[in-house]
Amino acid sequence: MNSLGAVLRELAGLFIEDGSLALEIVAVVALAGLSATLISDAPLITGGILLFGCLGVLFANVALAVRR
Amino acid sequence: MLGSLAHAGSAMTAAFLASIVEAVEALTIVLAVATVRGWRPAGLGAFAGLMLLILIVAGLGPLLDLVPLYFLQLAIGILLLLFGMRWLRKAILRSAGVIPLHDEATIFATETAELREQVRRHEARLDWLAGLASFKAVVLEGLEVVFIVIALSAGHGSLIPASAGALAACLLIACIALVVHRPLTRVPENTLKFAVGIMLSAFGIFWTGEGLGVSWPGADIAIVVFAALFLAVALAAVALLRRPSAEALQ
Numbered sequence: 001m002n003s004l005g006a007v008l009r010e011l012a013g014l015f016i017e018d019g020s021l022a023l024e025i026v027a028v029v030a031l032a033g034l035s036a037t038l039i040s041d042a043p044l045i046t047g048g049i050l051l052f053g054c055l056g057v058l059f060a061n062v063a064l065a066v067r068r
Numbered sequence: 069m070l071g072s073l074a075h076a077g078s079a080m081t082a083a084f085l086a087s088i089v090e091a092v093e094a095l096t097i098v099l100a101v102a103t104v105r106g107w108r109p110a111g112l113g114a115f116a117g118l119m120l121l122i123l124i125v126a127g128l129g130p131l132l133d134l135v136p137l138y139f140l141q142l143a144i145g146i147l148l149l150l151f152g153m154r155w156l157r158k159a160i161l162r163s164a165g166v167i168p169l170h171d172e173a174t175i176f177a178t179e180t181a182e183l184r185e186q187v188r189r190h191e192a193r194l195d196w197l198a199g200l201a202s203f204k205a206v207v208l209e210g211l212e213v214v215f216i217v218i219a220l221s222a223g224h225g226s227l228i229p230a231s232a233g234a235l236a237a238c239l240l241i242a243c244i245a246l247v248v249h250r251p252l253t254r255v256p257e258n259t260l261k262f263a264v265g266i267m268l269s270a271f272g273i274f275w276t277g278e279g280l281g282v283s284w285p286g287a288d289i290a291i292v293v294f295a296a297l298f299l300a301v302a303l304a305a306v307a308l309l310r311r312p313s314a315e316a317l318q
Contacts, residue, residue, distance in 0.1 A: 017157075018154070021153060021154065022154075025149050025150055029146055029149070029276060032276070032277075036280040036281055040281070043280075043281050043282040043283060044285075046280050046281070047282040047284060050273055050276055050280070050282070051277075051297070054149060054153065054269070054273060055298065055301045058153055058156065058157065058160075058269075058301060058305070059301055062161060062164075062166075062305050062309060063305070063308070063309065065166065066161075066164070066166050066309050
């Protein structure tokens, strides 16, 4: 049972180690999805939100991790 | 044609580098088991783990064909972003000296000590416990390899190059392990994680965008541009956050 729990924890840990980073990535994807729905004739805006959003989230997250 | 080659090449390289990291981590535990209880339980556990991984790939592969392409791109893209940016974040923090580097020698010593403690407490069923430790290490580290191979190849016909990259890495590490018989402490684990994190994040942006209906300029070549941007941001973050002790850690 303990081993099963460890396997499940490890599986979740594949994708989520720092909860705030995971939430921020999901928020950027949601924002890009919203943009794709609202301005569907300009898909590159969606791409820009996704790309630069993720780059910004990464930079901000590691900077905050240092302060913590 | 150029785009497809770039995609296949990137998928193969990312799978190869990521698999080296995971194979080294699994090998450390298998070697610890072999040191305490011999190669029989270590080998049997590792073999059973490999069989389970093969079953997972064989079961998941055909199921993926049933999922609509845009949904698959979106789901795998998001998972790649979560997975790749997690690796990249950790590699940046390690390079900057904020968290310590991964140390295979320490992990080997800890695992060996734990197994010896188990010997003391449960002598009668030790082979079973030792085999289970080896099995768990191969399955857990192998699952990451399986995910990377499936994610990099899904919907893009790169299964063969990605699988070949992963297989080559696992064989390479297994051959080295057979020769040296000790944990591989000289593998530049953080540099590999840095590179793989960048590549997986770049693939994640590409797939997620495609799933949301974005036609990237330059098609697959855009992945290289994304990787360059992630590299630039990661290096800038390391330079800004580097602590005085970071050079000592490297």
